[in-house]
Amino acid sequence: MTTINPVPELVEGRSPGEKSRRWGSFYVAEHRLYAMRAYLQTLLVTGFGNPLLYLFGLGVGLARLVNVPVGGATYLEFVAPALLAASAVTVAGEEFSYPVLMGFKWNPIFFGMNAAPLSGLQIVNGMIISVFVRMFPTVGVYYAFMLIFGAVPRVTGVLDILVATLVGMSVGVMIMAYTATITEDHGQMAIIQRFILMPMFLFSGTFFPITNLPIYLQWIGWISPLWHGTQLGRVLSYGLAEPGWLTLVHVVYLIALAATGWILAARHFTKRLNS
C-alpha cells in the first residue's frame, strides 16, 4: 500500500498558513508563469517581431512619406514612445482579459487558489506580478529596437520603459477589475479589444498630435492612459515642449488609474470568490 508521508514543514511548529500569507502573491505568479511556458515561443516571436515590423514599417516606410518634423522631432522619434506604450497595452490586453475570465469560468483555477490559503488580493497581485514579468522584458526589447532604429535622441528616453510599463499596468488592472465581474460571456473581451483598445490606439496622439483632431474627439486623448503615457514618454525621449504641470498630470493620472484598478480588481475578486 502506498503511504503518504506527512509534510514536515507543515507538521513542525510554524503557524499554519504563515508562509502563504507572506508569499502567496508570488506563488500565484509562479503558477501563471508555469502556464505561460506553454506559449513561450509565441511570446518570443511577438516580442521581437512586433517592434521590428512596426518600427521598420513606420520608421522607414511611413516616415519617408510624412517626412514632416513634429514639434522638433523626426516622425520616427515622435511615434516611437507611443508605439512603446502601445506594446505594453497589447500585453495587458492579452494577459488581463481572457486569462482572468478563464480563471473564473472555463478553467476556474482562482477558486482552487482560494480554497488553498490564498486571498483575492493575493491572486490579483500574483496576476500583476506575472504580467509584469512578461511586460517589462517585452517593452525592454522594444526599446532596444528603438535605439537600433535611432528613434531615441535623449538618454532620459530609457525611462520610457518604466512609463510604458506603468501605462500597460494601469490599463491592465482596469481590464482585470471589469473582467472579474463577467459571469456570462457575451463577447465582452472582443468588445474591449475593438471598441476600447483599438480606438485608444488610434486616437491617443499615437500617429499625430491630438490637437489635429476636431475638439469633440480630443477628449478621447485626455482620458486615455495611452495618451498620458505617450506624452510623458515624448518629454523624456526627445524633450517634447509642454507645461510642467501637464507632465505632472500625466504621472498622477497614470498612478491614480493603476491604484483605482488595483483596488477594484481586489474587491471584485474577493466578492466573487466568497459569494
Place this chain on the structure above:
Amino acid sequence: MPEAVITASLLTKKYKDFAAVDGISFEVAPGESFGLLGPNGAGKSTTMRMVGAVSTRTSGDLTILGLDPDLHGPEIRAQLGVVPQADNLDQELRVRDNLIVYGRYFGIPRRQVAKRADELLEFAQLSDRAKSRVDDLSGGMKRRLTIARALVNDPRILLLDEPTTGLDPQARHILWDRLFRLKEQGTTLVLTTHYMDEAEQLCDRLVVVDKGKIMAEGSPAALIKQYSTREVVEVRFGSEKNAKVAKLIKGIGDRIEVLPDRILIYSDNGEAELSEIIKRGLNPITSLVRRSSLEDVFLRLTGRSLIE
C-alpha cells in the same frame, strides 16, 4: 469523544430571502468520516463552502479546528484539503505540474513538493500519466488527481463535495478504495453525496439534509434501523396498475410506499410478504426482496426519493 474538529451550531446561509442552509448543527470528531446526504439543492455544497472557509455564514456559529472561519480563513484553509464538486484543475498545466503549483500555495519548498507530487501520483494511480495534459485524462482520473491535489498539504480534514458524481461504476469503486485507505490512515473525511451506497460505504456517521435542514443524524446502520425495516419488497405491476394494486395489498408488511413506477413494502421478512402478495392472486411483473438502505430512510423522512 475527543475535541471536535468541526462544530456547527444553527449554521445559516441566506441568499436574500432564500435560506440555502437553514440552522443546521453538527459536530465532526478527528479521524471520523462524516457525510451529508441529501438531494441536489439540499444545501450540502453551501455548507461545504462555509466549512471550507470560502463563504461567510449569515448567522449561527462555526468553528473549524478551533478557529472561526470568518476571522481565520487562511489559517483554516492551510490545514484543509478540498475536493470541489466540479474539478478545478489547471487544464493549461500537465498532471504533475498541477500538484506542484498547488503545493507551492501552501509554502511547501520546491524540492519537497516535487517529491510529494510523485508520492501522490502513485497514491492516485497516475504515475504513468505524470506528463499528460489534464484534458486527456478520463473523468475518474481527473477526480483522483483532484483528490491527490487536496492531499498535497497533508490536511487535517479532507472535504469532498460529491466525489463520485458523474463517474462510471468502475471509476467510482477505484475512488472509494482510495478514500477508504485515507480513512484507514486516520484522515478526517467530510463528504457530501446524493448516492446512498456511497454514504453507506464511506461514512461512519451522517446527517440527512433536505431543504437546508437536518432531517436525521446517525450511523448508516442506526438510521436504517430507526427509520426503516430490515427488508424491503419492491414489486412492479405496470405504472397504471400500481395505485390500484396498492389497495389490494393493504395490511401486508409494516408500511407501504407507492411510487409512480413501483410499490415498496417494508417488513422484517420480505420473502414472507412476497408470498402473501402472490397468494392473494396478484402477479407482479417484477419483484425483488432487498435490504433496507439509506434511500428508504430518505423516502421515509421526506416522502421523496434522493435522485429525482
